[in-house]
Amino acid sequence: MSTPTIAVSPLDRTAMRVRVEAALYEFLGEKAESAAAAGLPTEVVDAVRSFLFAGGKRIRPMFCVLGWHAGGGVDLPDAVVRVAAAVELFHAAVLIHDDIIDDSDTRRDQPTVHRSVADRRGARDHSTAARFGTHAALLIGDFGLVWSQELLHTAGLPPDRMAAAATVLDAMRTEVNYGQYLDLLTTGKPTRDLDQALEIIRYKTAAYTVVRPLQLGAALAGAGPDVARALSDYGGPLGEAFQLQDDLLGVFGDPARTGKSIDDDLRSGKHTVLLALALHYADPNQRAQLEALIGNPRLDAHGAAVCRRILAATARPKVERMIRDRWLLVQRTLARAPFPPPAVSGLRSIADSVIARTA
Amino acid sequence: MSTPTIAVSPLDRTAMRVRVEAALYEFLGEKAESAAAAGLPTEVVDAVRSFLFAGGKRIRPMFCVLGWHAGGGVDLPDAVVRVAAAVELFHAAVLIHDDIIDDSDTRRDQPTVHRSVADRRGARDHSTAARFGTHAALLIGDFGLVWSQELLHTAGLPPDRMAAAATVLDAMRTEVNYGQYLDLLTTGKPTRDLDQALEIIRYKTAAYTVVRPLQLGAALAGAGPDVARALSDYGGPLGEAFQLQDDLLGVFGDPARTGKSIDDDLRSGKHTVLLALALHYADPNQRAQLEALIGNPRLDAHGAAVCRRILAATARPKVERMIRDRWLLVQRTLARAPFPPPAVSGLRSIADSVIARTA
Secondary structure, eight states: OOOOOOOOOTTOHHHHHHHHHHHHHHHHHHHHHHHHHTTOOTHHHHHHHHHHHTOOOOHHHHHHHHHHHHTTOOSOOHHHHHHHHHHHHHHHHHHHHHHHHHTOSEETTEEOHHHHHHHHHOSSSHHHHHHHHHHHHHHHHHHHHHHHHHHHHTSOOOHHHHHHHHHHHHHHHHHHHHHHHHHHHHTTOOOSOHHHHHHHHIIIIIIIIIIHHHHHHHHHTTOOHHHHHHHHHHHHHHHHHHHHHHHHHHHHSOHHHHSSOSSHHHHHTOOOHHHHHHHHHOOHHHHHHHHHHTTOTTOOHHHHHHHHHHHHHHTHHHHHHHHHHHHHHHHHHHHTOOSOHHHHHHHHHHHHHHHHOOO | OOOOOOOOOTTOHHHHHHHHHHHHHHHHHHHHHHHHHTTOOTHHHHHHHHHHHTOOOOHHHHHHHHHHHHTTOOSOOHHHHHHHHHHHHHHHHHHHHHHHHHTOSEETTEEOHHHHHHHHHOSSSHHHHHHHHHHHHHHHHHHHHHHHHHHHHTSOOOHHHHHHHHHHHHHHHHHHHHHHHHHHHHTTOOOSOHHHHHHHHIIIIIIIIIIHHHHHHHHHTTOOHHHHHHHHHHHHHHHHHHHHHHHHHHHHSOHHHHSSOSSHHHHHTOOOHHHHHHHHHSOHHHHHHHHHHTTOTTOOHHHHHHHHHHHHHHTHHHHHHHHHHHHHHHHHHHHTOOSOHHHHHHHHHHHHHHHHOOO
């Protein structure tokens, strides 16, 4: 392995990111080489690599590494870095498929994979190029899923740790798929059903983005069920807060910072907590406006501004309160968690930045 | 495990099928139970199960089991059955995605997954229902990919065998994705490029359907590189013959037996060996007809009959000759292969039925 071995403390998120990105870069470099050697098209690896390196917060690998420290792991062995990288590659695949489902044009300030393949395919026949882009992106996502497995299998883990890691990862992958499926079922017809909106958050984000990556890291360290439980107590509310914040950023954020349009969620009619609360607390006139505007694929800037005004008046403060409540729960869990002190510091620091983030 | 333990000889393909199907049925039953217990929609498991049990030749699990015997494995442990079942579940996921890409309406005499989800979604708004069906099927395919991994990880393999199996499976999955990608790149613009048509066959079928499942089984038995090489010498030509036969059945087969329309391949313009040879050997008039008709999504029955007549005159006998040549290679490899005699019998028998199949 030519990956640089940089000493990493649970507080040094930059060093974690560098290690994980180096592992991804190296792995995909090998894939590019073997494709070229076999005379296979190298654009598949290029697409995965461009997507991965266009941005991304690497939040799941960071939680994996923090879980490793919370479980008593010291230093940061290459095997742990590779598993963390496998989680990020899996996530890239999920996003590539997600962008197809949401028909999104941009992600991370770049054209989405299906869009960029379609654009390269040429402008002569738009609908054929769009179909090709979608189908190529479906397969490129499948490559990501497969390669993420390969990163795990070739991480060099001892057999018992591999088995423990696979158990967590298998659960995580099923959960995110269910989250995506629930999202698909409800998008376009948001209701005031807050419980359902929270269920989607739990599958799509709390488990997938925070709890499972943390438990994965702890499993790599050989930690027991008490650590796994405490990580769930910490990660559940933090993951919910993360997604609530994401929903706010998706509607009120700065597109120059998030890289996403602030009208897409409204246009597609995502069944978010923000929207469920707005529909619940709106007066009849506001509700009629929301129901007429949200989920309309031709929603214009004026209509979006009307929605934003109603959401700000009816639901935004309540969502902000929910985020604060969850942040307090996170603090309380950390105060009595069975993690080594440096891990507690790392987990506290990342929780603060998740809550305060603007992108 | 409640899977019935039936004694299996390498010649008893029915017994192998029963064991593999019982493992799939049991695994998906657990998935249905845990979804129901968590209040998650059970239609995802239902869709995977209906698709898997609507038919299918189970040829990849059979090759996996034959590879196990070729590698010196005796009896048929549950762990080997589960890995064989994992290969079949992976294949279901590949087909679900493939049907999206090919925009196929039927598979195994049933509506494809994306079509049946769209049909159930209601007739009020066709294009919205079709979009929903496609996106749900994309996720249902992703579930298949994820669950196939879980079947592998929970097979109960000893660590060294798990590592060997994962290596073969990771290669297999990358290869079939490349096969699918090459297929996508070339579909709609078939050429007389025979080498390219053969390359697609090698990735999409020879490696994926025959060689890798065989090598997977051998890896489970702890067999060495000489067995892996001999299985490649046997499986490579057999896999090519299998796909060449598939291409013939796709154009000249009996839809009542294959469950597939015989016009779809012509309509989509699959870049097959059959078509490459036809374009090569056609006279200028025939070539002009083929180029006008093939790949035309609105190709009608008359046009398809014209194509079939030209393909029968120019290329069909050559493809039949290629199949026979490969069958001879297979026989020659078996005559000197380092496999136990019952495995040789099993491999000879399945080769004969692959070549002679009509569905």
